[in-house]
Amino acid sequence: MTNDRVVKGSCICGAVRYKAEGPLRPIIACHCTECRKSTGNYFTAS
Numbered sequence: 538m539t540n541d542r543v544v545k546g547s548c549i550c551g552a553v554r555y556k557a558e559g560p561l562r563p564i565i566a567c568h569c570t571e572c573r574k575s576t577g578n579y580f581t582a583s
């Protein structure tokens with residue numbers, strides 16, 4: 538794995554392109570009652 542954190546993407550036709558640089562946020566996991574209730578498990582988001 539490289540330290541060069543550049544993420545690129547585009548839609549299939551190529552009309553929309555984006556590039557994101559910098560470290561990405563680590564995945565957040567929430568175990569609170571609300572999230573477990575609404576998802577049926579603990580909630581994760583990136």
Ligand SMILES: [Zn+2]
Nearest residue numbers: 567568569572
């Ligand atoms: Zn929560």
